Structures are given as structure tokens and as C-alpha cells.
Amino acid sequence: MTRTDTAPPLAGSANRRPGRRIRLPAETGAAVGLAAMLGLLGWLQPSSVDAANLSSLLEQAAxxxxxxxxMVFVLTMREIDLSAGAVFHLTATFTALLVVAGMNPWLAALAGIAAGAGLGLINGLLVIALRLPALLVTLGTWWMIQGLSLVVGKGQTIAPPGADGSVLATLSGKAFVIVPVTGIVFVVLAMAMHVVLHRTRFGYRVQAVGSNPRAAAYAGIPTDKxxxxxxxxxxxMAGLAGVIHLGAQGAIAPGDGGTxxxxxxxxxxxxGTSLSG
Known part of the structure; x- marks a missing residue:
């Protein structure tokens, strides 16, 4: 007969049970780092983290x-959009000129956001038609949009009138006395778009295209779309940011949004967004 030797169990293996691993979101590290920095800053200079300064910080970051x-969606798809700043500036300039011309500020704001979406559509169609990475396509459209913005705005600061009750007046205000409206818009949209990316069909498709475009196409996902x-x-989003900037600052200058x-x-x-999809 053949004798089969069985390796003795490792010490403590009898008590080892499979358990659940806690997986923290990719954003956890950034949140912890930000909290640590604010805590250290507050300890070194308590006056720097008072309500007024935190409100100003939120408004500037919005x-x-x-x-x-x-950009999270674009990077998840393994692309980069370099024209976002130029789109921001052109939509703000376009909205300001519409208000100066007498259009209702709310309609002008919607037109500005629509213009931003239209410029994004042009970028997307060029990417598909030329079969080039968005990085190269938007590098070209960046300069074109920036030049168009300077021509339309004549290289000058445009300050449209902000009538009470208009979208411009609303965006320049504060909720609960201290919280900037721009910050509230940013936080709400950030949470909403997080759900879109991780809980909707569109978000799953974006992740699939970024992970493996060929496999996504074989699975029936319309990758070009x-x-x-x-x-x-x-x-x-760039158009919305341009409209919000116009409302919060009351004007759009030639150098705004360059970075x-x-x-x-x-x-x-x-x-926490990965460049590899």
C-alpha cells in the first residue's frame, strides 16, 4: 500500500475563520489627509480655521x-480633457454678454451651461471622428476656444448687472449667513455624481470603457457613445462652473480659469481617481 503523508496543520489555523475585509473608498485617504491638515493648521494658528476662513476656502475650492x-468621469475613461478651463471662460463670457444684451439672467445661465455641453459634444465628436486620444484633441480645441473667448469678450473684463432675485444675485449670496451658495452647489453635485458613477448604468459603462474598451465593446456597450x-x-460641468463664477464674482476677466x-x-x-481606468 502507498502511504500518503498529510502535512500537520499550522499553529492557530484551527481558529482561523474567513471574515469580511473592510474596503474603504478610494477617497478616504484624501479626506483623512485634509482633516489632518486642517487639524494641524488649527492647532498652529487657531484663527485660520474660523467660520469665515473656512467659508472662503469652500467658495474658492468650489x-x-x-x-x-x-474630470473624474473623463479620467475614469482613461482620457484627459485639457480644454475645460477654456470652456469655463467662454461660457462665462457668453453668459455675461447675454445678460448685458438684456436677456433674462436665468435663461442666460441655462444658455451658458448648454454652450458648455455643446463644446463638450464637439470635443467628443472630434475624438470619435479622428480616432485620437482626448488629450490631443482637447489640446487643440483648448487654444481655439480660448482664442474665441478673447475675441468675443474683446480681451476685457465683463461685469453684467446682477438684479435682485436673478441667478447671479442668488449665486453671490450665502445660505445660513455663512455658507456660500457656490459651496452648497458643489457639495450636492459631488454627492449626486458619485452616485451616478457608482450606482447607475452610465457610470458602470464609463468604468467598463476605462477598464477595457475592447471587452466593453464585445459586451455590447456603445463605447463611442x-x-x-x-x-x-x-x-x-465647465459651463456650470463658468456661470457660478460669474454670479459669485460678478464679472469675468480675461485671465480667469486659466489653471x-x-x-x-x-x-x-x-x-482617488485612477489614470488607468
């Missing part, structure tokens, strides 16, 4: 934060 929300819609979303694309990309990556 605009590039809105672009970062759209997903790419176009993602860039449309990016343009709409917003880079800030949005940086914020999205620090927040």
Missing part, C-alpha cells in the same frame, strides 16, 4: 471642484 467632478457623453458631461483644467485633474487624482 469652482475647480466642479470641473474636477466632470459613452466617450461622447462623458465629454459632454465635462463640458456641461482650472490642471487643478481639476490634480484634484480628481488626489481624490
Amino acid at each position: 469652482l475647480p471642484g466642479l470641473l474636477a467632478i466632470g 459613452v466617450r461622447v457623453l462623458t465629454l459632454v458631461l465635462m463640458g456641461a 482650472f483644467a490642471l487643478l481639476a485633474i490634480t484634484a480628481a487624482i488626489i481624490g
